[in-house]
Amino acid sequence: xxxxxxxxxxxxxxxxxxxxxxxxxxxxxxxxxxxxxxxxxxxxxxxxxxxxxxxxxxxxxxxxxxxxxxxxxxxxxxxxxxxxxxxxxxxxxxxxxxxxxxxxxxxxxxxxxxxxxxxxxxxxxxxxxxxxxxxxxxxxxxxxxxxxxxxxxxxxxxxxxxxxxxxxxxxxxxxxxxxxxxxxxxxxxxxxxxxxxxxxxxxxxxxxxxxxxxxxxxxxxxxxxxxxxxxxxxxxxxxxxxxxxxxxxxxxxxxxxxxxxxxxxxxxxxxxxxxxxxxxxxxxxxxxxxxxxxxxxxxxxxxxxxxxxxxxxxxxxxxxxxxxxxxxxxxxxxxxxxxxxxxxxxxxxxxxxxxxxxxxxxxxxxxxxxxxxxxxxxxxxxxxxxxxxxxxxxxxxxxxxxxxxxxxxxxxxxxxxxxxxxxxxxxxxxxxxxxxxxxxxxxxxx
Numbered sequence: 001x002x003x004x005x006x007x008x009x010x011x012x013x014x015x016x017x018x019x020x021x022x023x024x025x026x027x028x029x030x031x032x033x034x035x036x037x038x039x040x041x042x043x044x045x046x047x048x049x050x051x052x053x054x055x056x057x058x059x060x061x062x063x064x065x066x067x068x069x070x071x072x073x074x075x076x077x078x079x080x081x082x083x084x085x086x087x088x089x090x091x092x093x094x095x096x097x098x099x100x101x102x103x104x105x106x107x108x109x110x111x112x113x114x115x116x117x118x119x120x121x122x123x124x125x126x127x128x129x130x131x132x133x134x135x136x137x138x139x140x141x142x143x144x145x146x147x148x149x150x151x152x153x154x155x156x157x158x159x160x161x162x163x164x165x166x167x168x169x170x171x172x173x174x175x176x177x178x179x180x181x182x183x184x185x186x187x188x189x190x191x192x193x194x195x196x197x198x199x200x201x202x203x204x205x206x207x208x209x210x211x212x213x214x215x216x217x218x219x220x221x222x223x224x225x226x227x228x229x230x231x232x233x234x235x236x237x238x239x240x241x242x243x244x245x246x247x248x249x250x251x252x253x254x255x256x257x258x259x260x261x262x263x264x265x266x267x268x269x270x271x272x273x274x275x276x277x278x279x280x281x282x283x284x285x286x287x288x289x290x291x292x293x294x295x296x297x298x299x300x301x302x303x304x305x306x307x308x309x310x311x312x313x314x315x316x317x318x319x320x321x322x323x324x325x326x327x328x329x330x331x332x333x334x335x336x337x338x339x340x341x342x343x344x345x346x347x348x349x350x351x352x353x354x355x356x357x358x359x360x361x362x363x364x365x366x367x368x369x370x371x372x373x374x375x376x377x378x379x380x381x382x383x384x385x386x387x388x389x390x391x392x393x394x395x396x397x398x399x400x401x402x403x404x405x406x407x408x409x410x411x412x413x414x415x416x417x418x419x420x421x422x423x424x425x426x427x428x429x430x431x432x433x434x435x436x437x438x439x440x441x442x443x444x445x446x
Contacts (some may be wrong), residue, residue: 010131012036014092014118017044017110018135018404019153022374024061026133028079028091029155034078034087034128038095042066052353054377057078066091078379094119098135099146111139118148121301126248136406156375157408158417161397167427168203168244176208182215187225190217194224201254201426203227203244214240218424220253225320234327234334235273236278241430242266248426249392252281256382258370258394261430267394268368275364275392276324276338282364282388285347287317287354289368290377290402315350317368361386364421370412371395372402378411 011033019026020041028036045368066075069089073079078088097119102113115132122130132143132150143150156355158164171193176309178192190197193206193215200219206212212226229236230250231241237243241261248257249271249366260269275285328334340345352367367373367381370393385391395412407413 009129010034010127011131012121012125014038014114014130014132015153016114016132016134016136016139017041018139019133020045020057020062020269020407021058021277022135022153022404023049023155024065025352026153027065028086030087032057032085032087032432035081036092036121038091038092038114040095040113040117044110054353054374054380057374071243073277076117093120094120096120098123101142101146102147105142109313111136111142114139114142115148118143119146122148124281132189135409151278152409156414157409158413159400161407161413164397164413164429165199165416165427166429167201167420168205168241168429169198170205170207172207173398174206176211179206179208179211181211182206182213182224182226187218187221187223189221190224192224197222198436199421201248203426203428205240209214214243216244216247217232230423232270232273232277233324235269235324236271239265239432241432242270242427245270245428245430248273248428250423253423254426255385255390255424256419256422257390258419259392259410259429259430260397260412260427261396261415262396262433263399264433267396267430268317268366269323271392271394272317272320273324273370275366278364278390279346282362282390283362284345286350286360286363287348287368288350288352288366289317290352290370290372311404321347321412324370350376354358355381356386358384359386360384360389362388365389365391367391367393369395369401370399370415371397372405375409375411378415379385400424438444 013030013035015026015035015037020037023029025152025386043057045063047054049063050056069079075091076093079088080086080088086372093115095116095415098118099119101115101119102108105112118130118132129149131150132140133153134150135153138151140150156431165255174193178188179187193204194272201216203216204214205222206215215224216227218225225276227243227247232245232246232250237246245259248254259271261267279285323337325338338347365381365443370378382391396415397407400406400410416427420427
C-alpha cells in the first residue's frame with residue numbers, strides 16, 4: 001500500500017495511558033477516525049486519580065468524560081463521539097492476540113497488555129489501519145517490532161523547534177540617521193528600520209555603518225524604541241540578550257515573559273533580580289519549579305512538612321537569591337530587606353501542584369525549569385492570573401527531565417510558539433553563557 005492510500009484509509013487509533021495523562025481530551029482530536037483505549041489504561045488511570053498533580057487532574061477528568069460517554073451506551077461497543085467530523089470510541093476489553101507481547105518480551109506488564117489489545121484490534125479489523133498512539137518512546141519501538149504502526153501524540157506539539165521564535169533579530173546596514181534618531185529621541189518610525197511591522201515586543205540589535213543600538217518594537221506606539229541597559233537589585237546584564245530579557249521583565253506593559261536558554265545564561269538570576277527590583281509594585285513574589293522526583297516517586301514519601309519536602313528541589317532558586325544577596329554587605333539595607341521579605345513571605349516558594357483553583361493577584365510569579373511542564377500545566381498557571389499579575393517562565397527546551405515530554409511537546413516550547421506576536425507577551429532566547437568560563441566549556445565541548 002502506498003503512502004497516499006494509507007493517508008486515505010480509515011484509521012483506528014489506540015491510546016495508551018501516557019496520552020491520557022498528557023491530555024484528557026485526546027479522544028476528541030482524531031477527526032473522523034475511531035479511537036479506542038485498552039481496559040488496562042482504565043486500570044492504570046485508577047492509580048492516578050488521587051492527588052494534586054496535573055496528571056491526577058487529567059486522570060480524573062478523563063474518567064468523568066468516559067462516565068458521561070457511557071451513560072447511555074456500553075463501553076465495549078463502538079460509541080459515536082458526535083458530529084459529522086467525529087469517529088467512534090470504545091474500550092478494548094480483551095488483550096489476547098495471536099502474537100502475545102507478554103511472551104515475546106518475556107514479562108507480564110501493563111504495556112504488553114496494551115500492545116496485545118492493539119494487535120487484537122488489528123486482527124479483527126483488517127480493512128482499517130490500526131495505530132498505537134503513545135508518548136512512551138520505548139512502547140512505540142516495541143509496537144513497531146511487532147509490525148504495529150505506532151505514533152507520538154501530535155496535538156500540542158511544535159512542529160519545527162529549529163525555527164522556534166527567538167524574540168531577537170540582528171539587522172545590518174541600518175541607516176546611521178535612524179540610529180541617531182533612536183539615540184536622541186528614544187524612538188523612531190518602524191518603517192525606517194524594517195518594511196513590515198515586526199512582532200509585538202520583538203527585540204533588535206541594529207547595526208549601521210558606523211554605529212549600533214539595541215531596540216524593540218512597542219506594540220502600543222507602533223514604533224521602534226531604544227533599549228537601555230538597566231541594573232536590577234545589583235545585577236547588571238552582561239550582553240545584549242540579557243539586556244533584552246531584563247527590559248521585558250521590567251516592562252510593566254508586558255504581563256507574560258518567557259526566557260529560554262542553556263544552563264548558565266542567567267535566566268533565573270535575571271528573572272529574580274528583575275522581580276525584586278519591582279517588589280513595590282506587587283504584594284508578593286512567587287518562585288516555583290516543577291518537581292521531577294528521583295525514580296518518579298511522589299514527594300509525599302519524603303519526611304517533613306511541605307516546606308521540607310520542597311527544599312531539595314528548590315535549592316537552585318535559593319542559590320540565585322544568595323548570589324543577589326552577596327552583591328551587598330551583610331548589614332546593608334538591601335540584604336536586610338531580602339531576609340525580611342523571606343521571613344514575612346513576601347518572597348516565597350510555592351508548589352505548582354496546589355495552584356489549581358486559585359486566583360493569583362498582585363503577584364510576580366517566576367516559574368523555573370518550565371520545559372518540564374506540559375502545555376496543559378502552562379495553561380493552568382497562566383489562567384490563574386488575576387489583576388496586576390506578571391508571570392515569567394524560564395527554561396531550556398533541550399534539557400528535559402520529565403518522561404513523555406520532548407523539545408516539541410513541552411509546555412515552554414508550546415507557549416513560545418502560541419503566544420508570539422501578542423502585545424502582553426515578550427520572549428527572549430539567551431545564547432551566551434555568563435556563569436563562568438568553565439560552565440561555557442561544558443556547554444560547548446561536552
